[in-house]
Amino acid sequence: DIKIGLMVPLTGFAAADGKSAHEGAKLAVAQANAKGGINGEKVELVVYDDQASPKEAVPAATKLIQRDKVVGGVSGSYSASTRASAGVFQNAKVPYVTAYAIHPDITRVGDYMFRVSAMGEVQGRAGAKLVNELGKKKVALITVKNDFGQSLAAGFKEGAPKFNLDIVGEHEYSLQDRQFGPLVAKVKSQTPEVIYASGYYYTAGPLVAQLRAAGITAPIIGQEGYDSEKFMEIAGAASEGVLVTTSLDRDSERPATKAFLSAYRDATKEGADMVAASTYTAVTVLLDGLRKTGGKGGAALRDAMAAGKFDTPIGDLNFNDLHEVKKDVQVQVVKNKAFHRHSVISDPVLLAPPSKESK
Amino acid sequence: MSTTYEAVAPLLVVSHITVRFGGLKAIDDVSFNLFPGELLGLIGPNGAGKTTCLRSITGVVRAQEGSVTLDGQPLDGLAIEKRIRRGLALSQQLVKPLRHLSLLENVALAAGSAKTASPLASLMHVSESAEQARALELLRSVGIAERADQLPGTQPLGVLKRLEMARALALKPRVLLLDEPLAGLNSKEARSLAETIADINRSGVTIVLIEHNLGEVMRICQRLVVLDNGRKIADGEPRAVMNDPVVRAAYLGNDTLAESAAPEAAHA
Amino acid sequence: MLFLELLAQSLVQGSIYALIALGLTLVYGLLRILHVAHAGLFTLGAYLGVVVHNATGSLLMAFAAAMLGASIGGVAMFRLAYKPLLDRPPYVALIASIGLYIACEEIFRIVFGASGLTFTNQPLQGQLAIGGLVFKQAELAVIVFSALIIGLLGWLQTRTRIGIACQATVSDPQMAESFGIRLNTVRDLNFLVGSALAGFAGVWVAILNNLVEPTMGSVPAYKALAIIVLGGLGSVRGTLMAALVLGLIESFGTTYLGKVMDRNAIAFAFLILVLMLRPQGLFARR
Amino acid sequence: MLELKNLACGYGAFGAVHDLSLNLKAGTLTALLGTNGAGKSSTLMCIAGHVAQQGGQIHFDGQDIGQLPPTERVRRGIAISPEGRRLFKDLTVEENLRVGGVIHPASYFAQDRDRVLALFPRLGERLDSLAGNLSGGEQQMLAIGRALMTRPRLIMIDELSLGLMPKVIDLCYQALKTLRDEGMTVLLVEQNTERALAIADGVCVLESGDVAWQGSAADARNDPELAAAYLGMH
Amino acid sequence: MDYEISLLTTIAISVLFALSLNLITGFCGQISLGHAAFLGVGAYSSAMLTQAGWPFLATLPVSILLAATLGVIVGLASLRVRADFLAVTTMGVGFLFIGVVRQQEWMGGEMGIAGFPDSGLGDVGFMLLCVVLAALTAALCVFIRRTWMGRVFGGIAEDEDTMRVLGIDVPRYKLAAFAIGTALAGLAGALYSQQIKFVGPDSFGFVESITVLSMVVVGGIGSVFWVAVAAAVLTALPGWFQFIGDYKLLVYGGLLFLMMRFAPGGLAGIVESLRKPKAKPNTQAAAATKGAQP
């Protein structure tokens, strides 16, 4: 058998995303095995729970490599733990594909690191462009206080001057907040034309509901953290019209996307979210690479992946010299309690991921 | 004896201290002197403020007004432990041994005060044998040596009282403050412990003794200070104080003197 | 206007805090246990509330189920977990309680899923305008209920024989028995009432957020401790004041100090400041 | 009214009292004497239901109460003023008295409290103080007062005179006499042997958990050997 | 083999960290629910200094010093508040620490610090360093236990008022306990940052503080050997439990609870009761002595 590793937060505060990531990865492996595996060998997915904690991640990653002898790994986890496990994979020269963690340093750890999602900064810049395309100028920026929110905000603020946006207020909240009374009151007092609010569905749901309840009607722009059916469930009617920048286009005509969405629903009886799609993608990218090397890992696998082009549910991917992907950002809008295509932001310059030269 | 003290400089001077607890004046402008080598009895009705007075001397409670000086040096504002290190020792009315140590170790801990003067010093010393030897001696002197290795948790009150005294003595104090050391002892035991106290006094330790056991107080004290309702109402030679009608009214209850204290006092 | 809205929001937040912390105050006041697992009962209440409401559509049933479930859970915790540990040092019960809380969180996750539950028909979402301020019905209800309950408990605790009997068991349980106070009854009762309150608070928070997650108790788990300590440990009046003050500090603090510290840090900076000035808390029992 | 038959009690494996038989008639005062550690306090706490009974029986009003919980014993009329006072430190003096009367209807309270305050006027001045802040003597008064609040038929007082000033000791003994004459049964533990013997009807002397002497107080007073050997009198 | 080395390193760091709390909470009785903050101080200072070009070993003294300085400040708080108030105050210190660090761009803010140079000791060398330091810490603890300082700490843990009446400068001893304990935590932090190669605010939060406290309590508060054992076991546990994946934390929480419920004295308590199965005062007696304060 060929073993690949998955680091994922099955327990702890990030367990909800961990579950999606796990399902996505399982689906990718199952599909590969159904097609006869790699070189006739079955693929085995070795899953370790890292609780999204760096402390748990290091021993788990070491174990994946030393005990289970995986030829490649996928991180379906958050930035902090991914950053910690990345070092272990790099040292062992085992390719490691990050699904949705956005910490910029992950790919800088070394040449065995890959990332299939757009980094926070890139999405933030796309957000700024979206505001401009909506024809609005006065923005209130609401930021979830963690690495995800911080990098989104950084990207947004980087993009804002390019489009002459006027940031009328910056607000922060913590990951555990579900009650936003004071924040909402302050936003209201600033009368923004549009709100750029980062968060995850479990913070964004209550946040959007409370913004709307306070009578704020300005459009709300969220990002891939919102990208879950749960968001509509929680925010209810208030979610209608919310825009989301993400990597998954629900109305896409691309075969890879459609196939994934239906296969995921068949497998789990639930709609796929961004985390599931990204992790699925990360695993398929790894498996594609393995197919090219005939199951061999190490430098061969790294080079195969670095050189490859991949047709995935979240778009056609190829990696730059820092092993970041360059791709368009999908804008989805909530209509009738579901995500639908709103527009696509494609701007190769604005959306350029960092490369070896940059920074 | 008491008359000669006026010539000597007092060892401990309590001057005009007042202690309030909320609205209650537990001590109201009390002053007295303690002369070197003296055994002073501090008596008075329940709630008169005797314990509070001792505690304000040791700094356990802060006096709002007045000052306490030891050997001419003011103690005001000093923390308890600093005062203790200047040579005070307190045997409390509410007995509080350390429950995880044996009686011997309880006393030995106090006996090691030289080694515990500062954290750094304490880190330099390991051996406890000298202190244990002294502790055993002290336990013997208060009569509970045979229980040295037991834990205090299960000891009857009388034993704890003596332990408390041994521990205070282990600090080698210049002034020993005793709060009802005889309570809970029968008369024979009280007599012998009082004897011990007198011996300690003769060995050069100045003592303030709070006691309701008037018989023993009259027998061993050289001078009495009487508090009532937070005020000092008498100060002087025991017999004279006891015959003071104000004291009798406040403390003894007029008719009962005959029954208890008087005969004791008489043959003291 | 902003000022008024912030004030109103701090009142809402303070009331929620008060509801959660009250049950804990009762338990702490009686047994001096830092009962972290209280937050687990709070979460249990929230889950039961949502599940029952979704099944029956009745808010009354939802509250009844939540309070009943939480109080059964609470009494069970006391009997099985804390009672044998009462004469141990307090951190033993604390760690046991933390273990219980972790287990609770995990059980909720395994049973109800990691991504949480929502109301199919979210109740009490109507809006009311009072003096230019807009409140949700649910927000007003929280304020009113916590005021009522706190009033009642305060009266029970300080004015009635039951209250005094409870407090007697704190100082010296054995002697309290010797004066005819049935220790087990008093303690069960306290856990019953305290846990029911936790369940009650859980349903309200569920309604306000329309989201019940396995980890929703993790903030209350420590915030409530901070509140009861700030309030002076064990006093109902103090808990109320501390909860409101904390709501106020957090609302204004995050609005004006958000750049320097986060919400927790603001709350705890205030707590530390208060404790340095008043080591016995804002309102010591006397 | 209280009858101890071959009572043995102690802590875990340790026996504090081995074989104590004692018969208290209603309206009498019995002094339980002995040196430190003899087992007096253990006996009282065993009767109150707090120290494990290891053997024998406790009959109260002819019924075996050995299995009853403490809460039940006090309802039957047994009150204790324990060694160490064991006040409810965080409650005020008044509240301590209230707890004392908690088994009775609230309407009894004012009357019972006033009776206690008449006995210990000092407590009246300190009604709103926390019990933990009282002076040693005041605490002792409160402990006795609290026991009286239960309207006991048998009152057990451990170390009555401990920490009390002579005047109050007199008052207490006076009060005990009165109570006894009103029909209350008293079981008294005292170190102040002289005072106890002067008032007691019966005497029991314990020594290391065994009965060393038992009889009427009159006999005890006239037995110099007893006084010297066990009672520490001189 | 690498896995064992990595695990051993993690365990050694945990042991060191747990012993550092044991000194404060176990020896001196000052309960702390914010001990991870000191781990954080050590980790951040070492990470930032190595990033600035310092050799790793040279950052150790700085980490120790900074953590101890903060520790003494918190120790000052312990002079004002006691028991449960202290517990919650220290918990507040923990939240304050990460709350402030979060907002500091120069400390990496939410993103934390990553990508700092290696210690240069190699995996085995670093593991040996950690193990030796943990062993030295254990030895120091055992030594402190045997000195007069240990006796004084024990007394303070039980009843500081009485210790004052014995003329012992309780504030200075408490500060000493905090200084030594937090200095060691700072050392553990520096090692931690080297091992994980990433420090971020969330790694030093309440959960971490609770985890280390549970190591101390599960081991048996105050016992050097058993606390070290508990730290090792609880650290390795999640790894062993990988196979139960989804139920990992449930089992962990459950074990924590059962351990306290049935062995409140911790591992040390279990061993104690095995050694002499008979004695142990029954609960009634214990309650009696607890209440009996004349």
Ligand SMILES: Nc1ncnc2c1ncn2[C@@H]1O[C@H](COP(=O)(O)OP(=O)(O)OP(=O)(O)O)[C@@H](O)[C@H]1O
């Ligand atoms: N911490 C305190 N808070 C409030 N009141 C107090 C405090 N300590 C003592 N008091 C009150 O101050 C008065 C004096 O108490 P103190 O203990 O000094 O009396 P005492 O003379 O030692 O009496 P006793 O002989 O009964 O021990 C008492 O009425 C007592 O209730």
Ligand SMILES: Nc1ncnc2c1ncn2[C@@H]1O[C@H](COP(=O)(O)OP(=O)(O)OP(=O)(O)O)[C@@H](O)[C@H]1O
């Ligand atoms: N909680 C306990 N656990 C174990 N042994 C105890 C406990 N309490 C008391 N003892 C032991 O029981 C014996 C009897 O103690 P008790 O307190 O009954 O004596 P006492 O006659 O009341 O003495 P005193 O006059 O000093 O109060 C003593 O040896 C004592 O050490």
Ligand SMILES: [Mg+2]
């Ligand atoms: Mg006194």
Ligand SMILES: [Mg+2]
């Ligand atoms: Mg006794």
